[in-house]
Amino acid sequence: MTDSVIMLRRNVKHVVRNPTTVFNAVLFPVVIMLMFVYVLGDAFNVGEDYVDYATPGLMLLAICYGLSGTSTAVASDMTKGIINRFKAMDVSRGAVLSGHVSTTVATNLIAVAAIVGVAFALGFRSAGGFLDWLGVLGLVLLTSFAAAWLTVALGLAAKSVEGAGIATVPLIMLPFFSSAIVPADKMGPGIKQFAEYQPFTPIIETMRGLLNGTPSAGTAIAAVAWCVGIALVGYLWSTATFKKRA
Amino acid sequence: MSSAIEVSGLRKAFGDKVVLDGIDLVVEAGTVFSLLGPNGAGKTTTVNVLATLMAADGGSVRVAGHDVAAETKAVRATIGVTGQFAAVDELLTGQENLQLMADLHRVADGRQVIGRLLERFDLVEAGPKLVNSYSGGMRRKLDLAMTLVGDPSIIFLDEPTTGLDPRSRRTMWDIIRELLAEGVTIFLTTQYLEEADQLADRVAVLDQGRIVAQGTPDELKRQAPGSHVRLRFAGPGDLEAAARLFAGSTRDDEALTLRVPGDGGTEPVRILLNQLHDNALHAEDFSVHTPDLDDVFLALTGRPNAEVVTK
Numbered sequence: 001m002t003d004s005v006i007m008l009r010r011n012v013k014h015v016v017r018n019p020t021t022v023f024n025a026v027l028f029p030v031v032i033m034l035m036f037v038y039v040l041g042d043a044f045n046v047g048e049d050y051v052d053y054a055t056p057g058l059m060l061l062a063i064c065y066g067l068s069g070t071s072t073a074v075a076s077d078m079t080k081g082i083i084n085r086f087k088a089m090d091v092s093r094g095a096v097l098s099g100h101v102s103t104t105v106a107t108n109l110i111a112v113a114a115i116v117g118v119a120f121a122l123g124f125r126s127a128g129g130f131l132d133w134l135g136v137l138g139l140v141l142l143t144s145f146a147a148a149w150l151t152v153a154l155g156l157a158a159k160s161v162e163g164a165g166i167a168t169v170p171l172i173m174l175p176f177f178s179s180a181i182v183p184a185d186k187m188g189p190g191i192k193q194f195a196e197y198q199p200f201t202p203i204i205e206t207m208r209g210l211l212n213g214t215p216s217a218g219t220a221i222a223a224v225a226w227c228v229g230i231a232l233v234g235y236l237w238s239t240a241t242f243k244k245r246a
Numbered sequence: 247m248s249s250a251i252e253v254s255g256l257r258k259a260f261g262d263k264v265v266l267d268g269i270d271l272v273v274e275a276g277t278v279f280s281l282l283g284p285n286g287a288g289k290t291t292t293v294n295v296l297a298t299l300m301a302a303d304g305g306s307v308r309v310a311g312h313d314v315a316a317e318t319k320a321v322r323a324t325i326g327v328t329g330q331f332a333a334v335d336e337l338l339t340g341q342e343n344l345q346l347m348a349d350l351h352r353v354a355d356g357r358q359v360i361g362r363l364l365e366r367f368d369l370v371e372a373g374p375k376l377v378n379s380y381s382g383g384m385r386r387k388l389d390l391a392m393t394l395v396g397d398p399s400i401i402f403l404d405e406p407t408t409g410l411d412p413r414s415r416r417t418m419w420d421i422i423r424e425l426l427a428e429g430v431t432i433f434l435t436t437q438y439l440e441e442a443d444q445l446a447d448r449v450a451v452l453d454q455g456r457i458v459a460q461g462t463p464d465e466l467k468r469q470a471p472g473s474h475v476r477l478r479f480a481g482p483g484d485l486e487a488a489a490r491l492f493a494g495s496t497r498d499d500e501a502l503t504l505r506v507p508g509d510g511g512t513e514p515v516r517i518l519l520n521q522l523h524d525n526a527l528h529a530e531d532f533s534v535h536t537p538d539l540d541d542v543f544l545a546l547t548g549r550p551n552a553e554v555v556t557k
Contacts, residue, residue: 001349005351006346006349010335010338010346013337013338013342014337014338017337018337018374023253061290080331080333080336081330081331081332081333081334081389082333082334082335083333084294084299084327084329084333085327085329085333085392085393086350087298087299088297088298088299088320088322088325088327089322089347089350089351089396090319090323090510091350104425
């Protein structure tokens with residue numbers, strides 16, 4: 001068993017034992033989905049069944065809601081003595097940090113699966129084939145991986161556990177200012193341009209295309225580029241902060 | 247290997263605040279060394295540098311024969327650290343915390359090691375419970391048990407009994423003595439003078455980043471001019487007469503006591519008692535006081551330190 005696997009097991013136990021984390025990461029996105037699709041959905045005019053429009057965006061939203069648990073877990077490790085114990089035991093910083101990243105990705109996968117399940121129950125239909133779905137899975141993994149590294153960095157940079165929780169709020173709000181809930185061109189001036197150029201929009205549009213069976217290479221390249229960029233920034237920021245703090 | 251830890255000229259500053267200003271110390275293998283000092287003296291910083299958690303700004307530090315900066319891995323393989331704040335995982339049970347250590351140390355017979363440690367630290371019942379339900383004393387015990395999973399030969403204990411009730415403190419002392427008996431070298435920091443006195447083979451007094459004295463507890467105590475004989479008399483008349491008899495004594499008229507300085511030996515006491523006898527003076531009460539480390543700290547730093555707790 002490698003150090004990373006040992007750390008992953010430890011973090012998974014944390015998540016499972018903390019009902020707030022489970023609620024925020026898995027149940028809350030489902031509640032939001034029911035709100036937007038089942039309660040408000042008929043009021044949105046997006047040119048197709050609202051559940052078909054909203055599902056990709058809500059999958060991304062589910063990823064974002066899983067992040068606050070990660071940043072607080074990282075901050076909690078850093079502010080308590082346990083990190084010094086790991087360090088003095090020569091557990092690599094890679095294992096400590098990647099343990100948090102893989103736990104986040106695993107939690108995200110469960111949350112996204114729940115969203116997809118509920119989507120089908122609400123009448124979601126996909127024209128995408130097996131390869132399209134594989135593409136969706138790949139993009140979900142990549143997005144989750146990138147967002148997790150960025151969140152680990154936020155948790156490391158935070159001075160307190162509370163601060164770490166607050167630091168992820170912009171990430172949680174960001175999907176609302178993308179094409180997740182409504183198309184960007186229906187938004188007010190300023191917000192509209194922001195929504196068009198922020199990273200989540202190409203990611204959502206790529207997933208939307210794949211799920212409709214009409215993937216677009218242009219948005220896909222932008223989506224992957226954003227993810228790689230965010231992952232790289234998150235990773236470098238994390239390792240630099242970890243070195244400075246621990 | 248006769249010396250487990252060798253430190254010379256250790257310096258460390260945070261920004262322009264000098265925390266360690268040239269520390270020299272040697273810890274013999276298989277002994278307890280205590281770094282004694284008030285809050286802010288630099289005790290935790292010293293432990294952090296010695297335990298590879300922090301880089302020094304200057305000087306050399308060798309632990310188990312290895313340089314902490316150049317051979318960090320080799321140092322880490324032989325040491326265990328129990329910090330000031332219990333480094334336990336609150337969301338795991340006591341048993342799982344120990345299992346985590348066993349996994350990370352790749353201990354083959356983990357289950358047996360864990361069982362023995364739970365028993366030794368009287369945590370068998372608490373083992374399957376989540377640590378966030380543990381008392382402060384239980385956390386410290388678990389913390390030390392976790393440190394022992396890796397079977398370290400040098401253990402750093404940073405204020406292991408701060409905040410513990412007297413009973414838990416005794417338990418911790420017993421455990422430290424047991425470890426010593428097993429041949430482990432212990433580097434202990436404390437702000438409790440009694441603790442250093444009770445446990446340590448050698449004590450270094452740290453004050454504002456400098457070691458102001460080093461030696462066995464007894465050697466240090468001899469440096470303090472605190473040894474004295476205390477006499478209590480029946481009335482002010484006798485006290486008055488005795489005070490005139492013994493030059494350099496200090497009197498307390500209210501308690502009717504007289505403090506006569508001595509040097510710790512028996513001869514001055516015999517002379518003192520003879521003088522009393524010759525002058526037909528009779529003391530109601532007689533006691534000899536040897537200085538404790540409190541007096542030592544006062545004598546060495548020239549100021550009573552409110553932060554040094556005599557308990």
